Amino acid sequence: MRMREAFPVSVANPSYPYLTHDSLAGRDNEQAIPWTTRPELFEGLPDSDCLSILSTARRRDIPRRGVIFQAGDPNKKIFLLTEGRVKVAQVSKDGNETVMWLNVPGQIIGSLDVTEGAVSSAATAMQKCTVLVWDLPAFEANLDRFPLLFGNVMSILAWQTRELSCRVCEISTEGFVSRLAHVLIRLTSQIGRRVNGDFELDITQETLAQMTAVNHFTVNRQVSDWKKEGLLVPRKNTIVIRDLPGLKRLCQQLGPSPSLGGN
Numbered sequence: 001m002r003m004r005e006a007f008p009v010s011v012a013n014p015s016y017p018y019l020t021h022d023s024l025a026g027r028d029n030e031q032a033i034p035w036t037t038r039p040e041l042f043e044g045l046p047d048s049d050c051l052s053i054l055s056t057a058r059r060r061d062i063p064r065r066g067v068i069f070q071a072g073d074p075n076k077k078i079f080l081l082t083e084g085r086v087k088v089a090q091v092s093k094d095g096n097e098t099v100m101w102l103n104v105p106g107q108i109i110g111s112l113d114v115t116e117g118a119v120s121s122a123a124t125a126m127q128k129c130t131v132l133v134w135d136l137p138a139f140e141a142n143l144d145r146f147p148l149l150f151g152n153v154m155s156i157l158a159w160q161t162r163e164l165s166c167r168v169c170e171i172s173t174e175g176f177v178s179r180l181a182h183v184l185i186r187l188t189s190q191i192g193r194r195v196n197g198d199f200e201l202d203i204t205q206e207t208l209a210q211m212t213a214v215n216h217f218t219v220n221r222q223v224s225d226w227k228k229e230g231l232l233v234p235r236k237n238t239i240v241i242r243d244l245p246g247l248k249r250l251c252q253q254l255g256p257s258p259s260l261g262g263n
Contacts, residue, residue: 039106040156041080044148053142053149057132068109068123068131075117078139079109084129085191085202089210090121099210100164102126102203104191112156114140171213178254179212180222181247184232188241199241205234 042050057080062068068079068086081103088101088110100121103109109123109131116136134142143150170179184201192199209219223234231247233240241247 037106039080041108041149041152043152043155045146045152049146049148053146054132056138056142057134060131060133062125062129062131064125064127066125066129068125068129069119070122071118071120073119075113075115075119076136078112078114078134078136079123080132080134081105081107081109082130082132085126086123086129086131087126087207088121088123097210098213099207100167102187102191102207102211108156111160112153114143114153175254176212176214176218177222178251180208180219181251181254183208183211184239184241185244185247185251188244192241195240199244201239201241202237203239204237205239208239 042053045053062084069077071090082105084105086101086103086109087099088103089097089099091097101110103123110119110121113119114136143153170182174182187201187203188199191203192201205219205223206216208223209216212219223232223239226232226247227234229246231241231243231250233242
């Protein structure tokens with residue numbers, strides 16, 4: 001998902017629980033809102049409109065491993081992540097977990113669903129997080145008031161639909177090795193840190209297994225094989241991609257993922 005130009009915020013007049021300009025800033029009119037690039041939700045909107053929309057949200061701090069929402073909860077809120085990382089997953093009847101999203105700051109947590117009903121997945125903080133929360137009626141009022149916001153919501157929904165379709169296609173048509181390679185390439189662009197020419201991914205092998213519909217031991221064996229080939233190095237709670245071009249060449253040999261367009 002795209003992120004746009006810097007979004008500085010200079011603010012005043014705090015009033016919790018609804019976020020006004022100070023509470024968004026974090027402390028006494030000095031600190032900007034806690035993301036450095038404009039989320040797609042606010043793309044094209046003037047800063048004054050963004051501030052009006054943000055002022056109808058509440059701030060919520062989530063501890064590591066804290067639950068933001070659970071499957072079966074009423075769909076009455078919209079969550080925007082401003083700090084930390086969140087795992088959104090579905091759990092089967094036998095307790096197996098499938099990770100649907102890894103959300104990063106600036107993204108809506110889970111599916112952007114503005115219809116009433118029950119939530120189908122659970123969102124858990126992978127690290128200490130801060131989120132902005134809109135009650136669904138307040139968010140819908142913003143959609144009516146700001147046509148550009150409505151357009152951005154439609155774009156996000158289209159992106160999420162394409163992403164999930166690609167994931168389903170991979171799981172149903174590709175072998176595990178191809179799925180894992182595609183997931184690692186996507187994660188490199190989404191959460192990777194460039195360090196001395198490598199890409200560090202803060203992710204466990206267990207989470208990779210949950211993203212590729214296999215068990216942890218299968219991921220561990222493949223990661224060990226790729227380590228021997230010099231493609232990556234596993235560390236505690238981290239995967240270091242040493243040879244991203246090599247991983248992409250492997251994907252081309254195994255067959256392109258729709259989400260990668262064969263590139």
